[in-house]
Amino acid sequence: MSTERTEHIAAGRGRPHPLAPPSWLLGGLRPSTAPIPWAAVARAAVALAAPLAVGFALDEPEYGALVSMGALSGVIGDTADAYRMRILNIAVPQLFGAVGVALGTLVFGHGWVAVGALTLVALVSGMISSIGTVASVSGLLLLLNAVIGAGLPLPQPWWTAPLLLSAGGLFVLVLTLLGWPLRGRRPERTAVAATYRALAEALEAAGGPDYEERRRQVTQALNQAYDLVLGHRARVHGRSPSLVRMLAQLNVVIPLVEAAPAAHLRGRPLPPGIPAAVRELADAVEEGRTGTPVPDLPAPHTPAERAIDSALRHAAAVVHLPEPDPHNIDDRLGRPAALRVRARRAVRYVMFSGASWRYGLRLALCIGLAQSLVSLVEVERSYWVALTVTFVLKPDFGSVFSRAVLRALGTAAGLVVAAAVLAEVPRGWWDVPVMVALAALIPAFSAKGYAFQTAAITPVILLLSDQLNHQGFDLIRPRLLDSLIGCAITLVAGYLLWPESWHARIGDRLADAVDDAARYLERAFAPVPDEAALGAARTARVQARRRIYRDLSGVRSEFQRALTEPPPTGARAAAWWPLVVAVERIVDATTAARVRVNHGAEPPAAGEVEGLARQLRELAGRVRSSTTPVRVAAEPAGDESSVLAPVHQELAAARAITRPGG
Numbered sequence: 220m221s222t223e224r225t226e227h228i229a230a231g232r233g234r235p236h237p238l239a240p241p242s243w244l245l246g247g248l249r250p251s252t253a254p255i256p257w258a259a260v261a262r263a264a265v266a267l268a269a270p271l272a273v274g275f276a277l278d279e280p281e282y283g284a285l286v287s288m289g290a291l292s293g294v295i296g297d298t299a300d301a302y303r304m305r306i307l308n309i310a311v312p313q314l315f316g317a318v319g320v321a322l323g324t325l326v327f328g329h330g331w332v333a334v335g336a337l338t339l340v341a342l343v344s345g346m347i348s349s350i351g352t353v354a355s356v357s358g359l360l361l362l363l364n365a366v367i368g369a370g371l372p373l374p375q376p377w378w379t380a381p382l383l384l385s386a387g388g389l390f391v392l393v394l395t396l397l398g399w400p401l402r403g404r405r406p407e408r409t410a411v412a413a414t415y416r417a418l419a420e421a422l423e424a425a426g427g428p429d430y431e432e433r434r435r436q437v438t439q440a441l442n443q444a445y446d447l448v449l450g451h452r453a454r455v456h457g458r459s460p461s462l463v464r465m466l467a468q469l470n471v472v473i474p475l476v477e478a479a480p481a482a483h484l485r486g487r488p489l490p491p492g493i494p495a496a497v498r499e500l501a502d503a504v505e506e507g508r509t510g511t512p513v514p515d516l517p518a519p520h521t522p523a524e525r526a527i528d529s530a531l532r533h534a535a536a537v538v539h540l541p542e543p544d545p546h547n548i549d550d551r552l553g554r555p556a557a558l559r560v561r562a563r564r565a566v567r568y569v570m571f572s573g574a575s576w577r578y579g580l581r582l583a584l585c586i587g588l589a590q591s592l593v594s595l596v597e598v599e600r601s602y603w604v605a606l607t608v609t610f611v612l613k614p615d616f617g618s619v620f621s622r623a624v625l626r627a628l629g630t631a632a633g634l635v636v637a638a639a640v641l642a643e644v645p646r647g648w649w650d651v652p653v654m655v656a657l658a659a660l661i662p663a664f665s666a667k668g669y670a671f672q673t674a675a676i677t678p679v680i681l682l683l684s685d686q687l688n689h690q691g692f693d694l695i696r697p698r699l700l701d702s703l704i705g706c707a708i709t710l711v712a713g714y715l716l717w718p719e720s721w722h723a724r725i726g727d728r729l730a731d732a733v734d735d736a737a738r739y740l741e742r743a744f745a746p747v748p749d750e751a752a753l754g755a756a757r758t759a760r761v762q763a764r765r766r767i768y769r770d771l772s773g774v775r776s777e778f779q780r781a782l783t784e785p786p787p788t789g790a791r792a793a794a795w796w797p798l799v800v801a802v803e804r805i806v807d808a809t810t811a812a813r814v815r816v817n818h819g820a821e822p823p824a825a826g827e828v829e830g831l832a833r834q835l836r837e838l839a840g841r842v843r844s845s846t847t848p849v850r851v852a853a854e855p856a857g858d859e860s861s862v863l864a865p866v867h868q869e870l871a872a873a874r875a876i877t878r879p880g881g
Contacts, residue, residue, distance in 0.1 A: 259662035267658035284686035289387025313388035316360035317381035323368020341586035345579035370602020415501035423494040474530035480811035481523035522818040607705025625670040633677025737835035801873035
């Protein structure tokens, strides 16, 4: 969700028109401003239509439909930028999907055995989904394909469906990798260049009202670039000069990012030549230029200006360096652990994490209820009920409540399209051009929001299902009923019965962020025992700063998700939202103060740092003990000439945030 949409939802609570839909629903129905991924649009059209055409040509439309179903899962899972990550995002879930459909096919038509098997699969799927993005998609596909295998009469023998579905996913992977020889490391290079461009926008906005939003965009761009580059360095460190160079270019942007808050606190715009020089560096990164440029920069006068000047000249030198020393490039966030270590951590988390078990049990309960219901009550093609539960009950994909409502609305819209297709388009070769058009809508609509994605996927699944069960237009009404039943089961058994769902711990998460801000303040101004420890201290400060900004980005995302919930969670998130912004400003002010000290300003007294850290921890304690913000008396601001004066001011503003009630 964009910041503009978040601010709109937060600001609009409490003042709705009597007849207007609730703000959480309007937020979900408002299309995102994200650009349409045209390459993915073309890839989806080919990946889903080509297998169908081959099936018709071979007089095996059922086989073609199954391959297209596998391709659909690959299209949905193709969300990464870097090619190596795309291999993982597509190939690994296909393996889990093959296992799922094999298990489902084996229990097809076995009544309560199928109920028990799918419930167990749902437990495993939910537990592994908590590990990370690839595991979440793998768990989703494991359960989805198991439900399809247990609910549809698939071709025999049992291994046919897993083979065909996997072939569809691998077909998407092949189409995706066609650009690898031409683009090489283009996604990583583009991500690094995007970080420089986002920083140029932030520096251009310094001293003005748009700076906060630009600074958040820098954090997002930096997070994405580090995820791409460091993820690859874990495998090819020391063997790829281009990767080493990109990591060096990414590292030298950190001092510039640190200097940006100090520039903003000056209260006036920077000279235009500074953001222009950063944009020039972005172009150099993207084009791979080398040389020895001399930036034309204005003379610095203040500590903030000296920090920017020094960081920018150093960045210009490193960006244009042909071959940085691979043994002199450190990781600002730390190199990822070895694969074996990460695998052990993942297994330990799945087995012993309360959150993992809770989500697994929630999903298993809902799937068990859905399968039990359709076993006791005659529901035509009942697999759609469990499919709806699986799609909706994904907390890592967004609010469960709003997803249930949006799923129902999106399915209704998709059924309108499917009804027109099934009623007017003759079955056979005409399905191929129709599939080209419908498949192309999936990536385009997925970029706009969950309801839009559901509306695009629904007619595709129905058209492919019709190749297997030949029900035609008679599919429409049962699918709407099944979707409503699945949404109802999810809302009751997966949402209302679990208080943690509608009593989100957003206050605790925010309090943890305030505590982190206190620790960051202490680390930023911790005394250094001797000159030899200066380098280690600086590296520790940089890593702490990156971690807290990444954590704050996660807090903001959690609040954005909570804002889409109905009361009381949505109202509580809206009440706390101003404090989320205030904590970000406190961290910015701390970073700016550290930069000023690095470039000549008088360091603060130890007592002043301790006092601010104590006030932050008191504020964190009050956040934990309150359901909505309450007024807290601020301590005197202290010496206005201190380098920490902006931190005092931001902390006083944070403590003065009020909301009626407590």
